[in-house]
Amino acid sequence: MTFSASSPVSFVRSAVDGEIARFVARRRAQLLEIGSELAPAVDALEAMLAGGKRLRPAFCYWGWRGAGGADVPGIHAAAASLEFLQACALIHDDVIDNSDTRRGLPATHKRLEELHERSGWSGSAADFGRGAAILIGDLCLAWSEDLYQASGLELEALRAGRTPFDAMRTEVMAGQYLDMLEQVRGGGAVEATLRVMHYKAAKYTVERPLHLGAALAGRHEDLSPVYTAYGLPLGVAFQLRDDVLGVFGDPEQTGKPAGDDLREGKRTLIVAETLERAGAADRAGFLRRLGDPGLDTDAVEWMRGVAEDCGALAACERRIDDYVEQAGTALESGLLDGSARSALADLVVAATARKH
Amino acid sequence: MTFSASSPVSFVRSAVDGEIARFVARRRAQLLEIGSELAPAVDALEAMLAGGKRLRPAFCYWGWRGAGGADVPGIHAAAASLEFLQACALIHDDVIDNSDTRRGLPATHKRLEELHERSGWSGSAADFGRGAAILIGDLCLAWSEDLYQASGLELEALRAGRTPFDAMRTEVMAGQYLDMLEQVRGGGAVEATLRVMHYKAAKYTVERPLHLGAALAGRHEDLSPVYTAYGLPLGVAFQLRDDVLGVFGDPEQTGKPAGDDLREGKRTLIVAETLERAGAADRAGFLRRLGDPGLDTDAVEWMRGVAEDCGALAACERRIDDYVEQAGTALESGLLDGSARSALADLVVAATARKH
Numbered sequence: 001m002t003f004s005a006s007s008p009v010s011f012v013r014s015a016v017d018g019e020i021a022r023f024v025a026r027r028r029a030q031l032l033e034i035g036s037e038l039a040p041a042v043d044a045l046e047a048m049l050a051g052g053k054r055l056r057p058a059f060c061y062w063g064w065r066g067a068g069g070a071d072v073p074g075i076h077a078a079a080a081s082l083e084f085l086q087a088c089a090l091i092h093d094d095v096i097d098n099s100d101t102r103r104g105l106p107a108t109h110k111r112l113e114e115l116h117e118r119s120g121w122s123g124s125a126a127d128f129g130r131g132a133a134i135l136i137g138d139l140c141l142a143w144s145e146d147l148y149q150a151s152g153l154e155l156e157a158l159r160a161g162r163t164p165f166d167a168m169r170t171e172v173m174a175g176q177y178l179d180m181l182e183q184v185r186g187g188g189a190v191e192a193t194l195r196v197m198h199y200k201a202a203k204y205t206v207e208r209p210l211h212l213g214a215a216l217a218g219r220h221e222d223l224s225p226v227y228t229a230y231g232l233p234l235g236v237a238f239q240l241r242d243d244v245l246g247v248f249g250d251p252e253q254t255g256k257p258a259g260d261d262l263r264e265g266k267r268t269l270i271v272a273e274t275l276e277r278a279g280a281a282d283r284a285g286f287l288r289r290l291g292d293p294g295l296d297t298d299a300v301e302w303m304r305g306v307a308e309d310c311g312a313l314a315a316c317e318r319r320i321d322d323y324v325e326q327a328g329t330a331l332e333s334g335l336l337d338g339s340a341r342s343a344l345a346d347l348v349v350a351a352t353a354r355k356h
Numbered sequence: 357m358t359f360s361a362s363s364p365v366s367f368v369r370s371a372v373d374g375e376i377a378r379f380v381a382r383r384r385a386q387l388l389e390i391g392s393e394l395a396p397a398v399d400a401l402e403a404m405l406a407g408g409k410r411l412r413p414a415f416c417y418w419g420w421r422g423a424g425g426a427d428v429p430g431i432h433a434a435a436a437s438l439e440f441l442q443a444c445a446l447i448h449d450d451v452i453d454n455s456d457t458r459r460g461l462p463a464t465h466k467r468l469e470e471l472h473e474r475s476g477w478s479g480s481a482a483d484f485g486r487g488a489a490i491l492i493g494d495l496c497l498a499w500s501e502d503l504y505q506a507s508g509l510e511l512e513a514l515r516a517g518r519t520p521f522d523a524m525r526t527e528v529m530a531g532q533y534l535d536m537l538e539q540v541r542g543g544g545a546v547e548a549t550l551r552v553m554h555y556k557a558a559k560y561t562v563e564r565p566l567h568l569g570a571a572l573a574g575r576h577e578d579l580s581p582v583y584t585a586y587g588l589p590l591g592v593a594f595q596l597r598d599d600v601l602g603v604f605g606d607p608e609q610t611g612k613p614a615g616d617d618l619r620e621g622k623r624t625l626i627v628a629e630t631l632e633r634a635g636a637a638d639r640a641g642f643l644r645r646l647g648d649p650g651l652d653t654d655a656v657e658w659m660r661g662v663a664e665d666c667g668a669l670a671a672c673e674r675r676i677d678d679y680v681e682q683a684g685t686a687l688e689s690g691l692l693d694g695s696a697r698s699a700l701a702d703l704v705v706a707a708t709a710r711k712h
Contacts, residue, residue, distance in 0.1 A: 034531075134493075146518070155515060177488060
């Protein structure tokens with residue numbers, strides 16, 4: 001297998017993609033034996049799995065390699081299992097948020113809603129779409145575990161991996177719940193927002209996948225502090241970059257309309273910073289527009305201006321820089337295998353580079 | 357541990373209840389460390405787990421005992437893990453069906469909706485309740501696996517158990533999806549309804565838990581045909597009994613309003629039989645009333661009369677009797693351990709006895 005040091009994600013991606021495709025093909029056959037009407041559900045599940053940057057598998061894989069693990073198929077499969085967990089999180093998240101699109105395509109519940117409409121079935125198409133998406137997400141969650149267990153790694157290794165694997169799932173669901181709470185409490189203060197990011201992004205996307213890789217390689221004890229020191233700041237920086245792009249990103253690069261997070265009213269850190277820093281009049285105008293689905297380009301421009309002028313954008317960029325530096329420093333640990341260290345350094349850039 | 361042969365479910369129940377309580381207490385502590393606002397979510401999860409007849413754990417336990425397994429805590433924990441899977445299924449099912457009550461109490465999404473209302477939070481209380489219930493169900497599904505893996509049984513045994521454990525989860529979700537399809541297609545023909553029952557009830561509630569017990573005891577190969585021969589007819593009979601109670605049951609015994617399934621418009625087998633057997637006028641009147649949430653006592657009485665007069669009720673009772681007999685015959689296999697055989701015979705009675 002060739003390895004391009006400049007692209008530690010794409011190196012893992014093709015192996016992970018192969019594991020996902022083989023696993024879904026096996027399960028598709030099993031489901032179609034139960035009933036051919038299940039095909040659209042598997043199609044929707046597969047479509048959701050086809051997208052994505054495979055960031056969590058990449059961190060899991062390089063966490064394993066950093067612990068001295070070899071490039072064997074078992075770790076590709078175990079890493080791929082995280083994509084099924086992520087697919088569940090996204091499918092259910094879209095139902096929870098009533099988001100109709102995901103990566104520029106119809107969300108899973110929308111796909112099934114459209115199937116209902118096309119088929120002329122009775123009852124509410126929206127209810128059907130939502131119900132089907134809940135079940136498809138459940139399948140993804142169950143299959144995540146199945147693929148992990150069927151990865152072919154040693155039973156003892158899989159048992160050692162359970163501590164981060166279990167924690168990861170509980171934490172991401174807790175983080176989502178806290179996120180929902182923040183939205184309805186209209187809180188969105190900087191501290192509260194950072195806590196949600198800690199669980200929903202930093203631990204879930206970066207730290208726990210690294211811990212999993214280390215644990216599978218039997219190195220949880222000595223390496224997890226290194227991976228925490230690297231993963232937590234990187235994970236927050238990654239989410240901050242995403243939040244900044246959600247407000248300032250170029251639609252051509254993000255695949256989402258400009259200022260989409262503002263239209264959705266997401267209580268991200270850049271919003272929290274803006275609300276804490278802007279003057280009273282700007283703050284009121286910003287709050288009034290936030291979450292208005294009909295925001296036009298001028299309104300988005302105005303809100304961007306407020307976020308920039310009050311220093312919220314700069315504060316976020318400063319945080320990203322700080323966190324990126326912290327992550328880099330953590331990589332200086334002598335415990336890490338050399339090629340993995342350079343891949344992990346590249347992942348910092350891949351996850352946090354400015355694209356606007 | 358004392359063992360009352362007349363009550364194989366209650367024998368298992370206290371051990372299973374203990375495992376559930378200990379596991380939830382550990383996870384509650386972990387969640388409260390993340391944030392004290394998570395307490396209502398854990399309360400709702402625990403409330404859902406507090407109910408239930410522990411039928412699936414009982415079948416798993418007796419499947420293990422029938423295979424010669426000893427009465428050790430590991431099998432109680434592994435059996436208890438099935439209750440978390442079931443809690444996920446029920447919580448998500450109530451969201452999917454918009455059912456506001458479960459066992460006479462508010463459904464999980466209703467509990468969280470009420471929390472939203474009491475707290476005066478912003479946004480839609482119904483959306484919050486639904487979103488929170490999706491996440492709480494996800495937690496239950498993840499925890500089911502965690503408890504299974506942490507049961508303390510040997511790693512090799514747990515690996516052997518994965519085949520039925522994995523199949524069970526895929527089948528129940530597929531069964532739920534097919535059930536949703538039947539509802540919106542307005543199908544509900546006898547054959548289609550029996551297929552849903554096969555996956556959603558017979559395999560999920562009885563056959564797979566028995567298979568799991570046998571596999572954990574290293575006896576999947578020789579015992580699973582026996583358990584299939586016993587479990588599939590019993591599972592259908594169990595669901596049929598439930599369906600009959602949903603139409604004819606006494607509210608004092610079922611904990612649900614009389615004729616609740618008719619009000620909800622559930623396409624159960626007794627409904628399918630009625631629609632196939634009743635005369636044109638009765639059929640039309642039955643269909644018109646089916647699914648009307650405002651059905652009064654007279655209308656329920658009239659529908660019961662139709663189901664009885666056309667022979668649908670008798671046909672269901674005949675099926676139950678046939679299936680019960682088939683299950684009993686399967687128990688004559690010489691492969692089963694003696695005390696388990698008598699417990700499994702008692703479970704037939706417990707699961708299918710007339711209560712109306």
